Amino acid sequence: MRIMPLEKRGISNSRIVFGCMGLGGDWTSAPLTKEDYIVAEKAVEAALSIGITMFDHADIYKRGKSETVFGEILKKRPDLRDQIILQSKVGIRFQDDVNPQRFDFSKNHIIPSVDGILSRLGVEHLDVLLLHRPDPLMEPEEIAEAFNLLRSAGKVRHFGVSNMTAAQMRFIQNSLPEPLVVNQLELSLARLDWIEQGILVNQKAGIDVNFEGGILEHCQMADIQLQAWGPLAKGKFSGRAIEDEPENIKHTAALVQKLAAQKETTPEAIVLGWLMKHPARIQPVIGTSSPERVLACQDALRASENMTREEWYTLLESSRGVRVP
Template sequence: MRIMPLEKRGISNSRIVFGCMGIGGEWNNAPYTKEDYIIAEKAVEAALSIGITMFDHADIYRRGKSESIFGEILKKRPDLRDQIILQSKVGIRFQDEVNPQRFDFSKGHILSSVDGILQRLGVEHLDVLLLHRPDPLMEPEEIAEAFNTLRSAGKVRHFGVSNMSSAQIRFIQNSLPEPLVVNQLEMSLARIDWVEQGILVNQKDGLGVNFADGIMEHCQMADIQIQAWGPLAQGKFSGSVPEDAPETIKNTATLVQKMAKEKETTPESIVLGWLMKHPARIQPVIGTSSDKRVLACQDAVRISETMTREEWYTLLESSRGARMP
């Protein structure tokens, strides 16, 4: 059985990551409430109870409040910091009165963003820092300077990227002395371009696939952990299916429910287990703030280990709405 790249590097053995985008109140500058804190605390406790020990943030989530509310949880439980892996992301800047929304991998912005993250979380270091989305103006040498400064100061231990192609990863890596350890991508049973890119080689249908060629293979060869954001597909297969949903979604939701019943588990565990069965040892980043939905993911590892090849392909075929080529 292959192990995760992050586990191979001695960073984390958490098969699932709790994504903190959903905690911290509204997407505005209004303070989070006591009720928001209770929701966050319950979700974090639920994650810990099912063996999740890695938590994913970004400096923009809830305009910084996701990190702030998590920092309050850590302050209440100071022993927790040594038991978990903290990951955050930088590089997206919101539109303001003067400037457009933009991406920023400048050294100054990376350094100041990390200082803000550490302050909001109330910690001395991040275990992993990711560059959030590709910046067309990025200069790898400048990124390397920022990373070296952060590592030397003990503020960040490992670095990675998010939403990047293999070419972009190689472009940045060429200037770095240490390996990038994570690439976070949107992947789910509803977003299957990452599979289609591979199976539609030399097929006309492959011309419409929007997933950069070679990401899956490059990350596996370079021991870069692939993390899947949006792995539960916003509940398309594990919640109530909208009446106007495409037939592929409706049919796949029915299939997921049937499989969950047969395996005496939850639809969430089926959906995550499908992702996690892939040889890349994909690490789902679940973004729900519901403690009940977090708990519903607890069988995902077992499902990933017991799901047959035929069951995996049955789910894929249903989602793509067509037989394999």
């Protein structure tokens, strides 16, 4: 079994991450309801029951309510904090009455944002903090200063990024004394730019690929954990209504169902297993709050290990809608 970069660093061996964006009710400032707490508790319990021990947050998720409702779970189960890895993200600021929506990697935003995260979660430290999306105005030296202050204060143990290129990671890393440990990207069987970028080298078809070259290779060489957000492709291949989807999606959904039946597993396991088969040791971040769908992901690692190279390429070809060149 290939060891994940986070496991190499002694941070986490959770092969799947539970993404908490679905917790906390709606995206308004409306108060949390009793039902919101019940939904969160059931989803987290389902994740724990299948061996998930890493939980991914962001300060903006449900305008802070995702972290708040998770904090209530930790308050009820104080023993749980030492059994899990908590990851959160900062750097996106919502539009308000005066300012536009924007990114902010300034020290004056990062540090109080982390304080807010810790307060909502009711914990003393984060295991991993990610910069959420690239800030065009970022200054690596200032980021490093913020990270050093957070680490020295015991508030954050490790740092990473989300949705960044290899060049952006190197740009930030150049000012940091400690390695970046995560890059979180949208990767799935339905979002294939990360594969297309590699196989369409020196071909006209690759001109329109929207994925920066070298990200996967850089992360593998630097032992940066690649995490995949949206890995279940919003259920396109595992039961969601797809009458209006193109033929390649319909064909791939049928193929996923067929493979799941043959391997006596779930469509979710096949979809995640396809991602996890990649040698980059991708760590899916599942975003469902449905306990049933969480449980359906339990067999993903076995599905990955039992998937042949030919089955992997068959799924790729089906989702692409054309054969591999």
